[in-house]
Amino acid sequence: MRADAPPWLLPRAAYVHVPFCAHKCGYCDFASLAGSDHLADRYLDALERETAAKLGEPREVDAIFVGGGTPTRLDARQLERLTGMIRRWLPLTSGGEWTVEANPGTLDEAKADVLAAAGVDRVSLGAQSFQPRLLQALERNHAPEEVGRAVAIVRDRFPRWSLDLIFGVPGSDVDDWQADLDATLALGPSHLSCYGLVYEKGTALWKQLQRGEVDPVEEEAERRMYELVMDRLESAGLLMYEISNYARPGHESRHNLVYWANDAYWGLGLGAAQYVDGLRTVNTRDMPAYLKRIEAGESAVGPSEHLGPEEHARETAMLMLRRIQVGIDRDDFRWRTGFDLDALIGPVIVRFAAEGLLEDDGRRIRLTREGRFLADRVLCEVV
Template sequence: MSGFPQPRSAYIHVPFCAHRCGYCDFTLIARRDDLMGAYLDGLARQLESLGNPVEVDTVFFGGGTPTHLDPPSLARLLELTNRWFRLVPGGEFSVEANPSGLTDEKLDLLAETGVNRVSLGVQSFVNDELRLLERDHAVTEAVETVGRLQRRFRNVSLDLIFALPGQTLETWKANLERAIELQPQHLSTYGLTFERGTTFWSKQSRGTIVPAEQELERQMYEHAMDRLEEAGYGHYEVSNFARPGFECRHNQTYWRADSFYGFGPGAASFVGGVRRMNHRSVTTWIRKVLAGESPIVEEEVLTPEERAREAVMVGLRQAVGLNVAEFQSRYGFELLPLGGEAAPRFLQKGWLEIVDGSLRLTRSGRLFTDTVVMEFL
């Protein structure tokens, strides 16, 4: 493996949703449940490229909505996954889910086949906000689903979106309070973004939807940092908060720039120092895999410097930051000089700090993570 450790994490992309939400630009296909069988045939083929079953510490089903698969298809996905990936005892098996259509039958299936962490796309506890986001569930359904999840899984995560058009600081605060009351082990909070190609993008271009003011978005994020930490959630990554011991281990693989497997349309992998990206079109991915052709659209061998820069980009997102000495021994580059003049500038500005030998974002730096990372690199 040319000096690269074998991946210990596997990602499987499940690209089906009941419909496409207005803000979403993920790799998925809506209202094409007829393709589930072909997708699973394709996945079985792509997994065969592993040659032999491999041992991993984490498995993650992302989407799309993995739990949109009908029960027999979900059972087949789980069977395929467990055949190719041997999760170590105590390993983490995460599945992304949405409240709509998440039946007890599906939840029992997940719990019985090794899934031990579910990340639920709640997004908001205000029905008007859910309608604005074009979500297909109501608040009562989400709350009821959290209860059914908690009866089966000891690790439940909720996703919330803030900075919605028209959202006030007060409604965002109320959203967070509802989330805290439900006592999930983990919370992810994302500021709404307007991605090209989405209906939100077109609405914004036409002026029929107006993004939140940046200052308000900052206040919402700061409130989340304060309130969630007060409620016992560690802010371990820019958008992620967890009770101690419930940090998402799979995502930490990415933030540590470690190797990982990736299968399914649009999935990336990083194996043996090579980054590969599967075709984003679900139908093209299926056609290629089933025809015995490569579904890879991009393949890049990272140079040592690119690997080092990538590690900075992802590593700075973590609260622990990057240990300066470890970074140099792992990548062969000095961390601070890699940032050029931006490093001393951000240190002086108070957006970066060095604590116990690690470079990390300060609280105010977190408000400008993208700027810091972009200019640092």
């Protein structure tokens, strides 16, 4: 691959996965492990070996995202090791962004100091809710007051930070969600991710749902919650820039923007997805298999898929449409994919525009406010 290859072939971003967690939350479908902290040093060895094998040489990037799992489940010494490895292999360009996810219950000043000293400039905190009974329903193991304590640590050290929230938690109503938004806004974040709860197959919460032990929030109430988040955050100056993400202008997550432009990115660690040179790969989610394969000098890649030009173009349209402000710009789309947008999905655009779900100003296509509620349906037809 040439060093001047375009951003959808040559990665300018990297995702690094740290799978350790204090305990498994009820809704969690991520590659995360509780009770495996004793494997952390061995995992870091494997991660460095995988990184060296995949990258071949240090690769300069504009965005690094260290997610999990809970990266801050590592102790300060291990975090120092991890960040040192990332600095060696993934030097950040000037003006680049380095995010680390943290859990309010596992972030302390010593760990935050290690991250800040390494050059991390953005922390994403998993708050989810400020109400003990909703945190309990999600089987989160932090208390609401720990969010405020973690925000105080983060605010002193990092120029950018974000909070994650979940709405539609069983047992919650619109007033609960309103109270969570009030508590969130009082902390003054410049970026928020707000996701509706999904009952992912196989999770503890999904099993409870199958057994009739939880009452899911009604569709109409969930719609009102989504409406509330759009309105409240916009009036607080946090613009919706993606279906589930809100930011003050200039505070959008750089890593997210790479993903929604369908640009290439490196993916390192357990269960990590990668998209390089048109090849989408996902590492195994099985920790013993990951360690054994990397230690034997083998690849940890599981399923992989080479996207042909048309598949890449359709996927690009679907991802770009998630971007609320930018949407799909016809010229940019042609430049990036080689396809004319209207030749590719013209009838879908016309139909959804007639239904009031898409707006088309001749240059850009964007989801309308109503279209955001039915985004899954629209995106599904596009791809």
